Amino acid sequence: MNALAARLGNKPWLLSFAGAFAVWLATILFTEGKGGGEMITAALSFATFTVIVGIGQMFVITTGPGNVDLSIPSTIALAGGVAMKIMGGQDSLIWFGLLACIGAGLAVGAFNYALIRLLKIPPIIATLSSSLIVMSVAISYGRGLQIKPPPSFADFTTAQISGVPVLSICAILFAIAMAIILERTIYGRATLAIGQNVRVAHLAGVKVERARCITYLMSAAFAGLCGALLAGFSGGNALNMGEEYLLATIAVVVIGGTSVAGGRANVPGIWGAALFLYLLVTMLNTYGASAGIRLVLTGLIIIAMITLAGGDKPSR
Amino acid sequence: MTDTTLATPARDRMAFLGDPRLLRKALPAVSLVAILIAIFVLNERAMSYRGLDLMLKYAVPIAFATIAQMFILTVNDLDLSIGAFVGLVACIAGTWLVDQPVLCILILAGCIASYAAIGALIHMRRLPSIVVTLGMSFVWLGIAVILMPTPGGMVPDWLKALMSWKPPLVPFPIIACLVIALVAHVLLMESSYGAVLRGAGGNATAIDRAGWSLLRIRMSMYALAGFFGVLSGLSLIGLTTSPDAHIADRYTLLSIAGVILGGGEFVGGRVSPIGAVIGAVTLVLTGSFLIFMRISPDWQIGAQGAVLIVVLALRALIKLREAK
Amino acid sequence: MLQATEKIVSLSGMTKSFGAVRALANVDLAVGVGECLGLVGHNGAGKSTLINLLAGTLAPDGGEIRVSGVAQAADYGVRRAGALGIRCVFQELSLCPNLSVAENTRIYHKSLRGWGWRRNAAELVRRKLDEVFPGHGIPPHATVGDLLIGQRQMVEVARAFTVTDSPTRLVILDEPTSSLDAVAGKQLLTYVRRFVKEGGSCLLTSHLLGDILDYCDRIVVMKDGGVVADRSAVEFDRESLVAAMGNVISEARIKAHEHVTAQRGETPVVVRAVPKQQSDQTALVAHKGEIIGLAGLAGHGQTRLLLQIYEAAGKTRADTSVSGPVALVAGDRQTDGVLHLWSIARNISVRSMRALVKGGLIDRDAESALAKKWRERIRIKTPDVENNILSLSGGNQQKVLFARALGSDAGIILMDDPMRGVDVGTKLEVYELIRAEAEAGRTFIWYTTEIEELNNCDHVYVMRDGQIVADVARADLTEEKVLQASFREGGRA
Amino acid sequence: QFQKSQEGAAGKKIALSNNYAGNSWRQSMLKSWDKVTKKAVADGVVAEATAFTTSENQVTEQAAQIQNLILQGYDAIVLNAASPDALNGAVKEACDAGIVVVSFDGIVTEPCAWRIAVDFAKMGEVQLDYLNEKMPNGGNLLEIRGLAGVFVDDEIHKGIEAGVKKYSQFKVVGSVHGDWTQTVAQKAVAGVLPSLPEVAAVVTQGGDGYGAAQAFKAASRPTPLIIMGNRQDELAWWKEQKDASGYETMSVSIAPGVSTLAFWVAQQILDGKEVPKDMIVPFLRIDQANLESSLANTEQGGVANVEYTLEDAQKVIAAAK
C-alpha cells in the first residue's frame, strides 16, 4: 500500500489516469461491457475542452497561492460569441473567427493583468471583477442570441478518426507542447520559480512580471479558443456555456497533481483528471442514482481518490 | 530639499514601528467608508436606521461565512465547501429545528464534528485542502438535495424574530457584524491559543518544534469554521424564512473574496477578523450601490465588477502614496 | 554512574541516514552540567543532524539518548525534550513571521495564558533581550517578519533562554552567530559564559573558530558523520583545530592578498549608488574588477543598499547607476535564496537559464554539467545534483547560492553576508575564487558581518543608520576604524 | 376606461427583480420587458419600470436586491424568483412596506405576493400525453432534467413521472441532469448514451433538446423523438429534420414575455383593481402544424416568445376570479 502510494507520489498524474480507468471499468461492469468504447470516445471529446482551459488555469495556479483565474467562464462566453458572430456561419471566415476569439481572450487577459499589476488588486478579486465585466460585454455584444457555427467548423470540432476525436488528438499534442514549455523553457521555469517564492525568484534574476503577464494572457487566450471550439462543437454559442468550467478547471488542475501552494505543476495529470471527472459522472448516471446520491458519491469518490494518493511530497 | 532629506531617517524609524502595517490594516475600512459615502450621495434615504437595516441584513450570514473561511485560510488551507455547507445547515434547520430542536442541534453538532474530521484527514494524509473541500461541497449539496429535493420547511419564529429585531438606535445588522468581528478577533487575535493557531499558518514547523499538536490545531480551526458555518446557515434562514439547498452556493467565493478584501492573505497565517467582516460588508454594499445607480440591465452585472475594481483601486492609490 | 550524574545529556552510538547518505555513523557525545561544549566540523559533517536528534525533532536510526542519566524511550521528541529543560535554536530559524516577538515567546511557553498573557510574554522576552543583547532596539510587539535577519536571530536566542514554569538546563545553539554582527555575537557569547557559570549547559556550533576557541570549555570535532576529536578547548589552537577538521590551510594563504593593492580608478566605474537615506551625496563607487566591502553593524542599511543596486541593474536612475548584469548571493537563505521545491541543479541554473537555451529549449545536459562543475569547484556535498536542495546541510545550501551567482553571466556580484554557515576550509577557497574572478574583471560588492573578511576587499564603506559614514581604502583598514565608524554618534558625515 | 387606470398607476414606479441573465430565455425576457415598459412609461401609464439583474443566479443576492429596491421606494416589484420559499423573508418585508409584489415564472409562496404561475407539472405531463398519442406501443425514454435541488426541475420531473405512471408502456431508462444548459446536457447525454438500450424518445425541460440531438448524432445513434423547448435552434433543427425525413415532435416552454404580463398585472393592482392572488398563465406549445409560423416569428438564436398587452392581462385576471 505504502509502496504504491510512494510510486504514485512520484508520478501524481498516474493516479488520475488510474482513477479514470477504475471508474470506466466500474461502469462497463455494470453495463456488461456494453458501450465501453463509445464511452471513451465521449470522454475524450468532452475532456478536450476541460484540458484546454485547464492548462491555462494550471499555469495561473502555479504562479503561487492566491493566483487563480475566475474569469474563464465569462471569457468562454464572450469569445464563443465573438467567434460565431465573425464567422457568421461562413466557412471562409473560420480563420478570422479563430483569430478573433483568441484576440478576445488576450484582451481579457491583458485586462486581468493590468488590474493585478497596475491597481495591485489580489488576483482572485481582480479576475472575479473582470469576469463580471466580461459577462456584461458578452451580453451586450451578443444579446444572448445563439449563432450557428460554419458547417466545416462544426464538422471539424466533431470529427473522429476511428472513434478518436480529431480535436482530442490536437489537444493531446497541445498538452505535450505545454508540458515542454513548462519544464524546458525560460518562461516555464520562471513560472515554477515564482510559485515557490516570488522574492527569491526575483532575486535570482527571474523576470517576474513578464512571466506573470504571459501567464494571465495565456490562460485567457486558451479560454477564448475553448469558447470558439465549444461553440462549434455544440452547435452555437451560449452565454452560459462556460459556467461549468469555473470549478472544473480548478478541480482538474488540483486533482491532476498541481500544487495549490504554487511552484509545482503537472500537465498530463490534467488529462487524467478531466477524463476521471467525466467518467465519474457517466458512471453515476449509468447507475441511475438519484441526484442527491450522485452528488454525494461524486464528492466521496474524489476524496477517496486523493486520499489514496496521499499528500504533498517534495519532488524534484 | 534639506527638509525632506532630514525627514527620511526619522520616517524610516517610524515605519519600523509598524506605521505601514497600521495603514495596511486601515485599508479595508477605507474601502468601506468610500462605498458608504457613494451610497449616501446617491440615495440619502440609505443614511437612516431603516436604510442601513435593509442594506446590511444579508451581510450577517455572509460575515459568519467569511469568518468561517478566514479560520481555514489562517492555516493556509482553502475551503471550497463553505457555501454548500451553509446551504446544508439551512436545510437541516429547516427540516428539524421546529419539530425536533434537540435532534437538530445534535445533527448540527455532528456537522461541526465532521468539519473537524475533514481537518484531521487533510492533516494526517497531507492532502490539498482544495480538493478535499471541493469533494465535500458535492457531499454537502448532495445531502441537502436528498433532504430537501424541493425548497420548503419551517423556520422557528424566534430565529425570524431575532433576525428582524429592531433594537433602538443601532440597526441589528450593524450590532451583529460588530459582535461577530469582536468575537472572532478575541478568539484568534487576542487569546493566547489564538496566537498558536495563527502561528501554525506562519510557520508550522516552529509550532511543531515548540511542542504543539498540529493535528489538534487544524481540527480546531476546521471545527471553528464549521461552527461559524452553522451560525451562517441559521442566520440566513432567519432572514429568508425558508431554506433551499442552493441558498448559499455563492458564499464560497464571497467568503474568500471577503477575507482577501479585508486584508487577509492566502498563506502565512496573516488574517484579520475585523478586516474580514469589513470585507464582507463591503461586498454586500457594492450590490446596493449598483441598485442606486440606474444602469441598463446589460451592464448591471459588469458594473458590480467595476465597483469592486474602483473600490480596490482607491486602496492602490493610498498604497502608492504611502510608498513614496 | 558517577559520570552520568555530571552529564546533562549523553548520546551514544547515534546513527542516522537519509536514503543513501549516512549523516551520522555511531556518534557519541556528552554535555556536562555547567559546561559549554563547542561542536565544529565542515559543512555537512553532521552537526545539525546530531542536534536535531538531541532536540527530538528527528528520530535516530540507532543509538541511545540519556538525559540526566535517564535513558529515553523511543518516543523521545520535542515535547519530552522541552519538559526536560532542553531548548534549541535551530540553524534555520523557527519563528512565526506573522506573529509578534511577544506572541512567538508565548508559543514557546504553554504557561503564558489567561489575562495579560501578551503583556507578560512581552515583558519576559524584553527582559531577556535586554539581558543578552543590551541595546538591541527590538520592540516586543514588532512583527517578526518585519525584523532583519539578525534581529530575528536575537529574538530566537533570547526566547530559548527565557524561563517560565520548567527550568532551562541545556541550550543548544546551532550557528547562532552566523547572522549576528560582531558586537551582537560577542554579547551572546558573553551571556553564554554567564549562563554556564550559573550551572546551565550549552552546546554551540559555529564556523567562527575564534569564538569556539575563546568561549567553549570543550570542543568536539566532527567529520563526515563521525567524531574525530574531543578535547578540552585549551588543548586546541586555531591551527590544530583546523587540522582536526580535515582542512590543511596555511595562514599564509589568507595573508596572500594583502600584497595586492589595486590602485583605484584605473578601470571604469560600473556601480555608483547613493543610499536612499544618505543626507549628503556620498556614493558607493565600484570600479570594474574591484572587491568592495560593506561594513557596519547588522541592519544599518547594507542589505537595502545592495537591493537598491540590484533593482537598478541595467538602468540609470538619479541615485544609482549600474552598468551590466547583476547577480546576488543571498545570505538569508530561507527568505531570499532557496527555491525549496527544486533540485540542486535547478537552483544553480536558474540565474543562467538564458545561456543554457539551445534551440529554444533549456539544454538539460548543459544544465547538469553546470551544476556538476560547481559541485566540484566549491565542493557541494551531495551524491547527486538532482537531489532536492533541502537535502543539503545549511552551509552547502549557501554554496549553491554562490554557485548560482558565480556561474552566471553577471559582471557585478552583490553578496549579502554570503558566508553565513560556510565552513573555514570552503571560505578560504571561496575567498580565493572571488579574488580570481575579480582579477578576471568581475566586480564584487560584499556586505559582511565578519570584520576579518574585509581584508579581502579593495575598498570598504562603513554604514550606519542607512548612510555611508566612512570610506576606507584597503591600505588604511583596521578593525578599530571600522568599529569606530559603526558606533560613532553625533554629526553626520 | 384607460383614462381611469392612468389616474391610479400613473406616477407609480415598478421594478423588475431578475436573478439571472445568462441565457437566451432570460435575455428575451429582459428585452420584452424593455420593449413593453418603455412604451408604457412613454404613454404615462406608469412613471418608471426599471429592470434589475443580479450578477449571479443566487437567492441571497436577489434577497439583498429586493431589500435595496424597498429602500429605493418602488411601489411595485415584479419578481422572477430564484427560489419559491427562500425569498419569502424579503418579500414579506416588501409587502410590509406597502409594496406590491408580483411574482411570475419563478413564483414565491409568501401569501402577501401575487403569483402568475405556470403549471410546470403539467408541462411535464403533456409531453407524455403527446408521446402516448405518437407511440401507442411505448418505448424507452431518456429524461433530461434541470438543476438538481431547484423547484422547477422537481415540478417538471413530477409531471413526467405522473405521465409515465399513466402510460405504462413507457419506461425511463436513463435520467441525467443537464442544468438547462445545452453544453451540459450534451455532455451528460453523451456519457450515458453508450450504456443505454435503444431510446424511443427524450423528454426534456426546455433548452436542452438540441444538445441531446447533437449527442445522439455524435454517437451515431438513430435520432429519437426529442421534445423541444421553444428555442430557435431547436425549432430550426426540427424544421430541418421535418423537411428531410418528416420528423415529428412537439415543443413546450414558457414565453419569456410573461414578464410583460406580470408588468400589466402589477399595473392593474397599483391602479386599484381587484386582482386575485393566484393566476395561471398557459405555457407556449408548438406543434407540427404551427412550427413554421412560430419559427418565422422567432428571432435567430432566440426563443419563441409572446408579449402581452393590458387586455391580455385583464383576461388572465378575469379568468382567475
Ligand SMILES: Nc1ncnc2c1ncn2[C@@H]1O[C@H](COP(=O)(O)OP(=O)(O)OP(=O)(O)O)[C@@H](O)[C@H]1O
Ligand atoms: N521583495 C520582494 N518580495 C516579493 N515580491 C517581490 C519582491 N521584489 C520583487 N518582487 C516581485 O517582482 C516584481 C518585479 O519583478 P521584475 O523586476 O523581475 O519583473 P520583470 O519581469 O523583470 O519586469 P521588468 O521587465 O519591467 O523589469 C514585483 O512586482 C514583485 O511582484
Ligand SMILES: Nc1ncnc2c1ncn2[C@@H]1O[C@H](COP(=O)(O)OP(=O)(O)OP(=O)(O)O)[C@@H](O)[C@H]1O
Ligand atoms: N533531509 C535530508 N535529506 C537528505 N540528506 C540530508 C538531510 N538532512 C541532512 N542531510 C545530509 O546529512 C549530512 C549532514 O548534514 P548536517 O545538516 O547535519 O550538516 P552540518 O554539519 O550541520 O553542516 P553545516 O555546517 O553546513 O550546517 C549532509 O550530507 C546532508 O546533505
Ligand SMILES: [Mg+2]
Ligand atoms: Mg526586472
Ligand SMILES: [Mg+2]
Ligand atoms: Mg548545520
